[in-house]
Amino acid sequence: RLGETHVADYPTTKGNYEFARLVEERTGGRIKIEVYHSSQLGQEKAVIEGVQFGAIDFTRVSISPLSAFAPAFDALQMPYLYRGEEHMWKVLNGSIGEEFLASLEPANFVGLAWYDSGARNFYNSKKEIKSVADLKGMKIRVQESQLMMGLVSALGAVPTPMPFGEVYSALQTGVIDGAENNWPSYFSTSHYEVAKYFTLDGHTRVPEILIASKISMDKLSKEDQEIIKQAAKDSMPYQIKLWKEFEKVSEEKVRAAGSIITELTPEAVVEFQNAMQPMYDALSPELQEVVKKIRDVQ
Template identity: 60%
Template sequence: MKKTLAAVTCALLAAGLVITGCNKDKKGEPAEKTEVKKMVLRYAENQAQDYPTTQAAYKFAELVEEKTDGRIHIDVYHGGQLGDEKAVIEQLQFGAIDFTRVSISPLAEFDKSLNVLQLPYLYKDAAQMWRVLEGDIGENFLKGVEKAGLIGLSWFDAGARNFYNSKKPVTKLDDLKGLKIRVQESQLMMGMVKALGASATPMAYGEVYSGLQTGVIDGAENNWPSYDSVSHYEVAKYFVLDEHTRVPEMQMVSKITWDKISPEDQKIIKECAIESAKIERELWAAKEGASEAKVKAAGSVITSLEPGEKEKFQAAMAPLYTEFGKGYEDLIKQIQSK
């Protein structure tokens, strides 16, 4: 009878969430139950479900659960369900949210050194940026956010930001003069636009389409997928590939959460974060290609800078490097030499 009860108990426990195990002692009697700990953690993502970063977040969660044999389960909340990027970062600091992926723009408010990676025309191309981020410099930046209660895990791609406008093609520095360009509410971005001879107009992202349509602004700046997804190409068809900034994004975990995880599982999570980052880059490249093809088919005029003009754009940034790169001059030189 006792053996039957023990068997039934084990079967019932196995039917639900497995949080305990049934053992028998040497006499075949039920022994003390042993708990099988399972962590259920939350991952905040502000993009839509089909966006490259969100899809990579789902892959990260899948890999972690698989490689920890189900010890760690991660629920991904997409579409800003848990708040905007700044609010999510703050919640990570006190452990209310466990994982996230955020742009380093809001993250720089918590670690000022990240402003270095946002300096305009810092990189020659994408390959140089990845040499930096996947080397010692990038690893040091991931570790640097720990003082803010965060643990950097890996880097996600967000492409290059470019200017677009409703007035004319841009192929040289003088073409930007006088244009009213929407920018994020960032001293660095406003300073960049002013240094290029345009008029910087801070504006909420959701107001940009109507601003372009009504002439309140002449242009804006962003990456290919954003230019496409919010239909700015419909009201600003001139797009120039100046690649003024490459602002990477960081996948990270709350330090409070991290300290609750075993060293063995920390290693697994780090490996999964790096693997999911590679997947995100592939998804991002595909998304960029699809967006570029779409806007070209819709009539967007895509231009590149004339020979020698890129150097003029870079030279105009000297005051910004002095202001925002103060104290990091050697680091900037290291990045530029990669």
């Protein structure tokens, strides 16, 4: 069984189905993985715990909640860490990515593969954001994570944690001024209707990860474990391609609906990056070392 929070036709869910198809095909039907989309097996945190104890075999999650089990994952989510998308994939597909997948074993997980979830950007109902100063005092919804709260505070805005489902009405009633997310979430939640200013600052690229229960994997032969690991890796290009298409459609739809899209000047990007320095300084020496390794990847 594989637990997934997204709906059936979402790119990550389709990636899960491709993974399951490859495993079934390559084991001659001996191993069948059933994908439970739309949080049928529970919310993300509960599913992760289920995988840890072997009650659920696989799940696809954002790396954010995993940092509770393997703190080094915080380094992968630091703001403005990557020079761009290509840099991120070089890191994840290289030795650093492999070390991260392996680092989950002590917590009883087997890291299998990385999926794309794009870059997150700020959007709001008030005005175009062209500089850090424009964000000052704005109430911005964030996920319930220290990292995201720290990021928004560092930019002079006021972080407002709340569940994702409440954001639309909070934007509509002015409880918050803005939020941050990727193109598809901005579109699919209809947030563009109530917050038409979208700034392409790409502050974080937080990849998704496919993980297995070490308890479930240990019951299988070495050969079958290898088949599963390879099938997970081989489902990546398919998911990444679907994500790209999904992003493009979302962007076209919100532009057509009249959203105002702001690209930052190179100078403004540097200003946003510099505002993050205190967050980097606050990292442990171990995490600072990881960050340095990531930045050194060419």
